[in-house]
Amino acid sequence: MSNSSSISHFLLLPLADTRQLQLLHFCLFLGISLAALLANGLIISAVACGHHLHTPMFFFLLNLALTNLGSILTTVPKAMHNSLWDTRIISYTGCAAQVFLVVFCATTEFSLLTVMSYDHYVSICKPLHYRTLLGSRACAHMAAAAWASAFLYSLMHTANTFSLPLCHGNALGQFFCEIPQILKLSCSHSYLRELGLLTVSACLVFGAFLFIVFSYVQIFRAVLRISSEQGRHKAFSTCLPHLAVLSLFLSTGFFAYLKPPSISSPSLDLALSVLYSVVPPALNPLIYSLRNQELKAAVRRLMTVWFQGH
Template identity: 85%
Template structure:
């Protein structure tokens, strides 16, 4: 990527003002990242090594674990480094790489969660056609589409954002590089292109959201028609982890980006950014492993 601005580095939002709080944040981030690495690493190892877990649901779960690992390794290490060494700088190239990777993994996660919703729908509503609709080739194609679309989305946004001339300093109001914060530094009307891309991404995301809602309505209707309480509980427990992960992912991200400016504050911004960028990769393995006996046994 060509460097279009004279800025050589950006200043990230410090996590704390005092040295004691900086070290506390370092320890907190260290604990969360180790939990995410351990949990997702165990899921990847269990699914890859256990033959009886070679099914569509666990194939998609393995992809989700890979995405969560990439997501937390994109933002947390730099934040930990800055807290430990009492600095806030990140290079121009490092910021561009962080923007691309964060958007890539976030986009891939939402696409994959949408695909996993379809997997839940087929397993509950069309169990006799499960092997036909979700064969190995179909699963590979759907996963590849999620990764490829996320790559293209991240590439377009990153190239467009870092082609804007920046003239409002280099201080970002976030502890990692994020597109809205960089656009605030732009002095060109070309930022309308980026808002156009953002609007397009929002429309795609809203389409995925409607897809998830539509199929969960069908899932709930199918579950409620099951005569036995044990059967309803077993069917609902199949999609409960996915529903929990989707709820956490969407609620934190939506509130962070759609909240009214009147309730905005630096502390709230920091808490929200941690909640949608750092917490989900650590929680997702726990949510899936607690509700899945096969996975727990394999781990």
């Protein structure tokens, strides 16, 4: 294929070689996606319906649950369809949409996790200024900034990636469309433009990471100055779920993209791609709800009302 204009579809990497394994992957993906949809849907409903949960922390958690839903709905349904019908095809337009949504959801999630670390910093280190710094308007502005910047960032990357001429076939080494796999198909030196954007992105991510580290250094210093053991335990309990979700997001994403080439293999790459794209949206609600009594109580009330109504 001489250029991208002649490509009408891409070929995705199959999840398995045999029909039995394809059906097994379909069942596993179905179970994970249903669990993610149920868990994130319960969090969204509980926070939206529970007026006592209308606080900055739960507001950002609701936004995070929305990005988790977007992540799972972007990659999993197409993978399930291909496994069930034994196909590898995704249309050119569908691939571009998938790239946009994958980048959009990941960028929004990281932006929200950064904002949530600021929320924890203010609540523990500057509690007297909490309502001033994190009022409803300020929270809405920060969430809107996270979504809008992620939208523009994703649009820029998607447009730039799909403007490149592609002449190395149409087979992608991934079960969903992502930028690095499409860059491998490019035959133009203009891919350096995309690499430049990725370099700028890495700098922005590193800056946000430093902000998160600084926030938690200040948080831990403030917590250690709390005289009562009960107060220290409560403060740490507030931060632990966010730290766990942040660690899961960063570790899976960074290892998937920055692992040494010497340990790369198709099976390992496939396992890592499932780990960073499918598992976190299903685990995040569980992590946040395990140690949050208010959220668990709100979810139980919601489920009780739902079952009584039916």
